[in-house]
Structure formats: C-alpha cells, structure tokens
Amino acid sequence: AQSVAQPEDQVNVAEGNPLTVKCTYSVSGNPYLFWYVQYPNRGLQFLLKYITGDNLVKGSYGFEAEFNKSQTSFHLKKPSALVSDSALYFCAVRGGTGFQKLVFGTGTRLLVSP
Amino acid sequence: GAGVSQSPSNKVTEKGKDVELRCDPISGHTALYWYRQSLGQGLEFLIYFQGNSAPDKSGLPSDRFSAERTGGSVSTLTIQRTQQEDSAVYLCASSRTPTNTGELFFGEGSRLTVL
Numbered sequence: 205a206q207s208v209a210q211p212e213d214q215v216n217v218a219e220g221n222p223l224t225v226k227c228t229y230s231v232s233g234n235p236y237l238f239w240y241v242q243y244p245n246r247g248l249q250f251l252l253k254y255i256t257g258d259n260l261v262k263g264s265y266g267f268e269a270e271f272n273k274s275q276t277s278f279h280l281k282k283p284s285a286l287v288s289d290s291a292l293y294f295c296a297v298r299g300g301t302g303f304q305k306l307v308f309g310t311g312t313r314l315l316v317s318p
Numbered sequence: 319g320a321g322v323s324q325s326p327s328n329k330v331t332e333k334g335k336d337v338e339l340r341c342d343p344i345s346g347h348t349a350l351y352w353y354r355q356s357l358g359q360g361l362e363f364l365i366y367f368q369g370n371s372a373p374d375k376s377g378l379p380s381d382r383f384s385a386e387r388t389g390g391s392v393s394t395l396t397i398q399r400t401q402q403e404d405s406a407v408y409l410c411a412s413s414r415t416p417t418n419t420g421e422l423f424f425g426e427g428s429r430l431t432v433l
Contacts, residue, residue, distance in 0.1 A: 236418050236419055238421060245426075247322070247409060247424040247425050247426040247427055248361075248411075248422075248424040249424070250422070250423065253419075253421055255419045294360065294361065296361075298418045299418065304418050305351075305363040305366060305374070305376075305377065306351075306363070306422060307363070308353075309360050310359060310360040311360060
C-alpha cells in the first residue's frame with residue numbers, strides 16, 4: 205500500500221529566505237505525487253504534481269518540487285518565502301494501475317516570520 | 319458552481335444522533351471523494367465515486383458511515399449514531415478525470431462536533 209511521510213511537523217523560515225518542506229513516499233509502480241496547501245479555515249488547494257518527465261515541477265505561487273526516484277522523495281521548495289506562504293502543506297501520492305486512492309501525509313505547518 | 323460546495327460548514331450534534339453532510343461537486347467532474355481530517359492527523363480516505371461504477375467504500379471506518387451519490391452529481395455522507403470520535407472536518411473533493419494523474423479539487427469542509 206502506498207504511504208507518505210512528512211518528517212517535520214513544523215518548518216520555520218524568515219521571509220526572503222529559501223524554504224524546503226520534506227516529503228518521502230512509498231508506492232508500488234510509478235508514483236504520481238501531489239502537493240496541496242491549506243490556509244486557515246479553508247479547504248485544500250492544489251499546488252503542483254509530478255506525473256512523468258522533468259524531475260523539477262513548477263506550480264502555483266512560485267512553488268516547485270523536485271522528484272528524486274532513488275531517494276523516493278518529493279520535497280517542496282521556494283526560493284524566497286513570503287509571510288503569506290504560512291499555511292499547512294500536505295504531500296500526497298497515488299500510483300499503480302486501476303483506481304488508487306490519493307494518500308496524504310500528516311502535513312507540515314510552515315511559519316514564515318517577517 | 320465554480321467550486322466544490324459543502325454544507326453545513328459547521329455541525330454540532332449530540333452523541334447518538336444521525337447527521338448528513340452534503341457535497342456538490344464541480345460541474346462536469348465525474349469523480350467524487352470523501353476524506354476526513356482529524357486534528358493532528360493527515361487526511362483519511364473514506365469513499366470514492368466514479369460515474370455509474372460501484373463506489374469504493376474501503377475507507378469507511380464502520381457500518382455507521384454510508385454515502386450515496388444521486389444522478390452522478392450531489393453526494394451525501396451519513397453518519398448514524400454519532401460518537402465523539404467522529405468529530406472531525408469532513409472534506410469532499412471532485413476530479414475531472416478518474417485516472418490516477420488527475421488532481422482533486424476540495425471543498426472547504428464540514429466541521430462536525432459530537433458532544
């Protein structure tokens with residue numbers, strides 16, 4: 205069965221600095237990887253996904269993520285953090301053939317300080 | 319509508335009562351999902367609908383939980399004889415494509431509190 209690990213409950217970064225939110229996964233077959241963001245009292249918003257092709261995927265709000273097959277990782281990155289990036293970030297994976305439920309990690313809270 | 323719509327946004331109920339949560343997916347989206355988000359937990363898959371196929375109910379935690387989707391559009395999640403551990407945010411999502419590559423679009427959730 206597929207699974208996702210987000211090893212950090214919280215990441216703190218100063219505005220203007222680069223940020224990384226870590227994600228590792230386990231899935232049989234080719235992984236389909238997703239990042240979502242949840243702002244306070246809001247639903248989840250899709251940020252980006254990796255299906256195939258270039259290992260560096262660019263998404264919304266200046267975020268990008270790098271797929272690393274050998275390390276089974278899909279870390280979320282942004283070159284310069286904004287205070288407004290403060291939110292809860294979820295990594296998710298599905299894979300294989302047939303219907304595969306999208307499995308989410310437990311989330312990482314990002315706090316960007318002014 | 320423009321997005322996935324869920325109602326009610328908040329529901330407080332007493333232990334043992336039944337509750338119904340409603341989801342109206344994005345028009346034209348054929349796939350519909352229910353997830354549960356508990357405090358400090360990730361999102362727990364509950365059930366998946368795709369067109370006229372039999373739903374995947376593998377995530378429903380007990381037989382107190384059931385869901386239906388009428389006319390391939392609106393879905394209702396029903397929890398019978400609610401327990402305190404059912405307190406959570408219930409999220410509905412829809413997807414244009416049933417394949418594993420399609421992203422899900424989420425509603426803002428229904429927060430259920432069981433006293």
